[in-house]
Amino acid sequence: xxxxxxxxxxxxxxxxxxxxxxxxxxxxxxxxxxxxxxxxxxxxxxxxxxxxxxxxxxxxxxxxxxxxxxxxxxxxxxxxxxxxxxxxxxxxxxxxxxxxxxxxxxxxxxxxxxxxxxxxxxxxxxxxxxxxxxxxxxxxxxxxxxxxxxxxxxxxxxxxxxxxxxxxxxxxxxxxxxxxxxxxxxxxxxxxxxxxxxxxxxxxxxxxxxxxxxxxxx
Amino acid sequence: xxxxxxxxxxxxxxxxxxxxxxxxxxxxxxxxxxxxxxxxxxxxxxxxxxxxxxxxxxxxxxxxxxxxxxxxxxxxxxxxxxxxxxxxxxxxxxxxxxxxxxxxxxxxxxxxxxxxxxxxxxxxxxxxxxxxxxxxxxxxxxxxxxxxxxxxxxxxxxxxxxxxxxxxxxxxxxxxxxxxxxxxxxxxxxxxxxxxxxxxxxxxxxxxxxxxxxxxxxxxxxxxxxxxxxxxxxxxxxxxxxxxxxxxxxxxxxxxxxxxxxxxxxxxxxxxxxxxxxxxxxxxxxxxxxxxxxxx
Numbered sequence: 001x002x003x004x005x006x007x008x009x010x011x012x013x014x015x016x017x018x019x020x021x022x023x024x025x026x027x028x029x030x031x032x033x034x035x036x037x038x039x040x041x042x043x044x045x046x047x048x049x050x051x052x053x054x055x056x057x058x059x060x061x062x063x064x065x066x067x068x069x070x071x072x073x074x075x076x077x078x079x080x081x082x083x084x085x086x087x088x089x090x091x092x093x094x095x096x097x098x099x100x101x102x103x104x105x106x107x108x109x110x111x112x113x114x115x116x117x118x119x120x121x122x123x124x125x126x127x128x129x130x131x132x133x134x135x136x137x138x139x140x141x142x143x144x145x146x147x148x149x150x151x152x153x154x155x156x157x158x159x160x161x162x163x164x165x166x167x168x169x170x171x172x173x174x175x176x177x178x179x180x181x182x183x184x185x186x187x188x189x190x191x192x193x194x195x196x197x198x199x200x201x202x203x204x205x206x207x208x209x210x211x212x213x214x215x216x217x218x
Numbered sequence: 219x220x221x222x223x224x225x226x227x228x229x230x231x232x233x234x235x236x237x238x239x240x241x242x243x244x245x246x247x248x249x250x251x252x253x254x255x256x257x258x259x260x261x262x263x264x265x266x267x268x269x270x271x272x273x274x275x276x277x278x279x280x281x282x283x284x285x286x287x288x289x290x291x292x293x294x295x296x297x298x299x300x301x302x303x304x305x306x307x308x309x310x311x312x313x314x315x316x317x318x319x320x321x322x323x324x325x326x327x328x329x330x331x332x333x334x335x336x337x338x339x340x341x342x343x344x345x346x347x348x349x350x351x352x353x354x355x356x357x358x359x360x361x362x363x364x365x366x367x368x369x370x371x372x373x374x375x376x377x378x379x380x381x382x383x384x385x386x387x388x389x390x391x392x393x394x395x396x397x398x399x400x401x402x403x404x405x406x407x408x409x410x411x412x413x414x415x416x417x418x419x420x421x422x423x424x425x426x427x428x429x430x431x432x433x434x435x436x437x438x439x440x441x442x443x444x445x446x447x448x449x450x451x452x453x454x455x456x457x458x459x460x461x462x463x464x465x466x467x468x469x470x471x472x473x474x475x476x477x478x479x480x481x482x483x484x485x486x487x488x489x490x491x492x493x494x495x496x497x498x499x500x501x502x503x504x505x506x507x508x509x510x511x512x513x514x
Contacts, residue, residue: 018452203244
């Protein structure tokens with residue numbers, strides 16, 4: 001019998017131990033991680049997987065709170081992942097004003113005029129690939145590689161809520177005032193939309209959500 | 219119903235129940251009582267379902283006034299307990315009459331005492347939990363002097379006449395923790411497992427519910443220039459930034475991180491860590507990666 005290959009990654013999913021009740025699945029690529037996350041969600045829905053948490057990362061998925069991780073670990077390398085998109089619902093539009101303090105610095109890094117930063121940033125359809133840092137914060141992927149942006153040498157101690165930033169391959173919006181090392185290019189008009197603990201889901205941008213930024217002026 | 223009133227909050231007293239498992243994909247830390255076994259036992263002795271919300275103190279204890287008759291159990295870190303100035307038992311159900319004041323004194327050993335009230339506390343909930351999360355700000359803020367916190371209805375079953383198991387085994391000057399190696403052992407230098415097995419670390423002052431910062435031997439990365447893309451983290455993870463100084467994550471830990479985790483401690487060690495004061499020595503007993511991770 002031959003083991004089926006994972007069609008999306010081309011490589012095998014690699015389960016790594018994360019304590020007595022956890023498995024970190026190294027998927028190799030972000031695309032494979034998203035497919036693996038969907039596969040795990042489907043197994044949880046159909047009852048074949050019991051886990052407390054499924055946590056997507058950039059190229060991994062963490063499965064936490066599993067009674068017998070060795071049984072799951074034995075299964076994982078043989079999984080066939082499908083390329084179905086895992087987009088959640090409609091594309092979310094985020095109105096922003098391109099007035100960030102690092103706008104000119106980012107324009108220099110990108111090699112464009114400051115006005116062009118908004119055009120580039122609004123032209124991309126992003127995907128919230130995973131959440132982290134603080135509730136309501138999603139890592140948005142989609143910027144072409146030549147617009148990936150180095151983080152600040154010295155992180156700011158307080159980035160205002162609603163700041164739209166670029167860092168590494170990602171862009172994102174700070175849901176509340178927090179320290180931050182990404183470069184600030186814009187401001188979201190209503191950052192309270194990002195997180196509302198009495199709403200279901202509490203986060204506006206859950207993993208799989210597509211996002212577009214829309215330029216507005218104040 | 220009624221409520222309790224905080225007379226003296228101490229340096230940090232928070233409301234804690236079973237926390238918020240299941241929301242880590244939205245960057246919500248698990249939170250909940252840092253020393254689970256002590257919190258659970260205090261609740262059981264108070265006649266509560268184990269998931270009830272209790273007060274969790276930090277080193278200095280706290281003082282509360284009851285505004286109805288209520289049974290209280292002070293557990294976790296041992297401390298002097300008084301009611302209206304008279305000594306009362308630690309670790310056993312204490313009947314507190316409406317208007318009386320209970321003082322839980324500074325922790326004699328350990329860090330966190332638990333005050334469990336019959337009926338449980340019902341502060342503002344967030345995502346289904348009454349737990350304060352210091353990292354995310356979810357749940358009620360840490361308690362302040364003068365705060366009032368609603369009490370739930372008294373449980374139908376009266377408090378159990380059980381004795382607190384003695385002696386309380388939670389704290390020593392030195393803790394040995396079983397460390398399940400992985401997931402990112404391969405990011406560390408060849409000698410890292412040896413270093414882990416023979417090193418002694420000390421809990422630093424910069425430690426809280428998010429994690430214990432440990433001072434001691436540095437754990438060298440194989441190649442400090444290699445960056446790890448952000449990935450999910452479990453409670454009990456021993457994460458090592460490029461400076462080689464490990465952080466042992468607790469209940470309010472971040473859900474993802476970009477520094478490699480060399481190993482993970484289990485539930486019993488997480489409870490012990492929650493009671494480890496600055497200066498406590500920590501040793502690790504590394505447990506090899508399971509066979510299934512080697513054959514791949």
